[in-house]
Amino acid sequence: MDATSRPRLAAKARLRYDRKSSRYMLLYPERGLVLNPTAADVLQRCDGERTVGSIVEELAQKYGHETPAVEREVMTFLESMADRGLVQSAT
Amino acid sequence: MSETYRPYTLVAELTYKCPLRCVYCSNPLDYGRHDGELDTETWLRVLREAEDLGVVQLNLTGGEPLVRDDLEALIAEARRLDLYTNLITSGIPLRRERLARFRELGLDNVQISIQDTTAAPSDRIAGLRSYDRKIEIAGWVKELGFPLTLNTVLHRENLDRVEEVIALAERLHADRLELANAQYVGWALTNRTALLPTREQLERARVIAGRARERLRGRMEVLFVTPDYYAEFPKACMDGWGRRFLLISPGGLVLPCHAAHTLPGVEFESVTERSLADIWRDSSGFAAFRGEEWMPEPCRSCDRRAVDFGGCRCQAYHLTGHAAATDPVCRLSPDHGLIEAARQAAEEARPVPLVYRTSRTSEAARQS
Numbered sequence: 001m002d003a004t005s006r007p008r009l010a011a012k013a014r015l016r017y018d019r020k021s022s023r024y025m026l027l028y029p030e031r032g033l034v035l036n037p038t039a040a041d042v043l044q045r046c047d048g049e050r051t052v053g054s055i056v057e058e059l060a061q062k063y064g065h066e067t068p069a070v071e072r073e074v075m076t077f078l079e080s081m082a083d084r085g086l087v088q089s090a091t
Numbered sequence: 092m093s094e095t096y097r098p099y100t101l102v103a104e105l106t107y108k109c110p111l112r113c114v115y116c117s118n119p120l121d122y123g124r125h126d127g128e129l130d131t132e133t134w135l136r137v138l139r140e141a142e143d144l145g146v147v148q149l150n151l152t153g154g155e156p157l158v159r160d161d162l163e164a165l166i167a168e169a170r171r172l173d174l175y176t177n178l179i180t181s182g183i184p185l186r187r188e189r190l191a192r193f194r195e196l197g198l199d200n201v202q203i204s205i206q207d208t209t210a211a212p213s214d215r216i217a218g219l220r221s222y223d224r225k226i227e228i229a230g231w232v233k234e235l236g237f238p239l240t241l242n243t244v245l246h247r248e249n250l251d252r253v254e255e256v257i258a259l260a261e262r263l264h265a266d267r268l269e270l271a272n273a274q275y276v277g278w279a280l281t282n283r284t285a286l287l288p289t290r291e292q293l294e295r296a297r298v299i300a301g302r303a304r305e306r307l308r309g310r311m312e313v314l315f316v317t318p319d320y321y322a323e324f325p326k327a328c329m330d331g332w333g334r335r336f337l338l339i340s341p342g343g344l345v346l347p348c349h350a351a352h353t354l355p356g357v358e359f360e361s362v363t364e365r366s367l368a369d370i371w372r373d374s375s376g377f378a379a380f381r382g383e384e385w386m387p388e389p390c391r392s393c394d395r396r397a398v399d400f401g402g403c404r405c406q407a408y409h410l411t412g413h414a415a416a417t418d419p420v421c422r423l424s425p426d427h428g429l430i431e432a433a434r435q436a437a438e439e440a441r442p443v444p445l446v447y448r449t450s451r452t453s454e455a456a457r458q459s
Contacts (some may be wrong), residue, residue: 012200012238012266015175020097020145027175028148028198029240029267032099085266085309 001052001078003071006090008048013086015043028086038063042074043081048090052078096381098371100148100339101141101174103134103165104349106341109155111181112218112447113206115244115286116281117349118154120456122448125352127342131161133362135168137339140367142172146337152179154341157189163196170197177202177240182228183221183264190228194235201232202240202269208255210246218447229263243267245272245296246279246286247437253296257303257313265311270300273316275433276350276405281446281456287437293321320430324395325402325418332380332400337371345370347377350405354414385415389423 001007009015013028024032024040035043041062044053052074060070081087107122112258119125129137138149149169156162157180177200180194190201197233205225207213214224232239241260245253255269260268272293273286300315307313329336329348338346343361346352352359359376371377379385383396390401402418410419410427411426419426446452 010238010266011236014199016147016177018147020094025147027199029177029202029238030100030148032147032175083309084253085312 001075001082001089003051003053003056005052006048006050007046007052007055007078007082007087008090009043009046010086010088015040026086038073039077042077043087046078046087096334096371097145098141098335099146100150100336101138101146102150102152102336102338102349103137103156104153104338104340105134105151105156105159105162105165108158109153109181109230109380109448110158110183110219111155112219112349112449113204113244113278114218114282114447115273115277116446116448117274117277117279118448119350120277121353121453122282123450123453125340125342125344127259128159129339129343130360131164133343134161134165137362138172138174140362141337142174144337144368144371147175149174149176150179151176155181155183157183157185163192166193166196166198168404175199179242180204181217181221182225183219185228187231190231191235194237198237200240201237202242203229203232204242204244205229205259206243207249207257208252208259216248216445225429226263229265233264233323237255238266239263240267240269242269242271245270245288247288247292248286250288250292250296253299257299260311261277261307264339267312267314269314269316270296271314271316274319274403274406276403276409278446278448280409283433284441285443285445286437287320287433288318289437289440290321290434292324293318297439319403319406319418319420320433322420323422325399325406325420327399328406328418330400332404333371333377334381337367345374345376347380348403348405351376355407356416381413387415387417390413390417393423394424 013026016025016027018025024035056071056074060067106119176198179202182203206216210222243256275283304313308410333347343363344359345353346359357376357379360370360374386401390396404414407416407418408414410429417424419429
């Protein structure tokens with residue numbers, strides 16, 4: 001995974017908004033993760049079209065944070081999701 | 092009721108009918124006694140009520156769910172409710188067109204059981220020639236774009252072939268592999284002498300599965316479920332009684348697990364009589380083993396009581412005769428000798444005939 005990768009959710013994973021907790025969940029077979037708002041913001045943008053770089057730019061703008069800090073955070077998160085087979089890189 | 096008790100998963104056992112006769116089936120031994128099935132309208136209402144109560148995952152299972160001709164309607168409604176829907180099936184009987192239709196309707200995942208890695212031993216455990224067909228159907232699942240979960244129940248006869256099971260799952264491009272050791276309740280308890288592995292078999296398989304998990308990380312999820320009989324402490328059965336899971340039997344009983352209706356003196360209610368929410372929040376069956384009030388010692392003062400919730404009530408009952416006993420698999424249980432004796436017996440290999448899950452053997456179980 002690098003800045004030019006185009007991540008997308010794995011075929012088995014699906015986002016769902018949960019009314020009860022007002023959080024997004026990532027659902028996959030027999031499991032689910034309750035996402036914090038930042039994680040949800042990242043995964044909602046993993047559409048196989050956007051690059052990691054553009055996701056980082058969007059979120060840096062949205063939160064008013066420095067790009068390098070956001071990039072580190074996003075990359076670490078996406079790599080952990082890829083490790084779990086929940087996000088794949090389309091490139 | 093607080094979020095401590097929220098059902099995230101509904102296990103919908105649509106029918107107890109099944110063309111297979113697996114010797115470790117999780118359906119109750121006396122399944123023949125519960126022969127009514129809910130109609131489509133009731134299931135659709137139940138799905139809506141479940142979603143409203145907090146359910147986000149739906150497992151369509153049985154018996155064999157494919158024998159219901161209204162699966163299409165249930166999948167469509169589940170999709171409308173944005174539930175993550177998993178079809179848990181033997182793959183028999185299924186036409187490719189029907190599976191393609193499930194895909195269009197929004198089914199999320201297909202889980203197929205494979206009993207072994209070649210036809211003869213697989214068909215022997217299933218009690219039906221089915222292996223070749225299952226492999227074909229697993230191929231369709233992937234061709235149609237579904238994620239595929241492969242589930243193999245492990246026991247004495249196939250545990251030494253875990254390496255081959257993993258290779259098969261790779262060939263089939265499974266997204267998730269469940270290497271699930273049999274748990275000795277229901278039919279597996281009846282067949283325990285034939286099925287319970289030795290500790291050495293188990294440890295060897297665990298190492299192989301662990302290596303595969305590392306090697307396949309990110310590509311295939313490899314799950315290895317230890318049999319309770321070789322664990323030091325009980326598992327958190329169903330994540331605790333009535334905490335996270337709802338199960339509905341073919342006839343409509345709302346249960347905390349697959350076999351809760353085999354416990355004597357615990358009353359369960361039907362979706363045909365009350366709303367799902369009322370039953371979940373306020374029924375004696377669900378209250379029976381929630382929290383810690385019911386716990387005997389050594390559970391009551393144990394540090395692990397909020398980790399394993401006292402283990403499996405059905406296992407406790409079927410081994411000791413008392414549903415509120417400490418799960419005997421716990422090394423602190425006064426009945427733990429029962430488990431040690433079973434493990435000892437497993438070391439002394441002797442072939443015994445298998446008891447298949449059939450209406451005749453079920454009837455015999457009912458009368459005994």
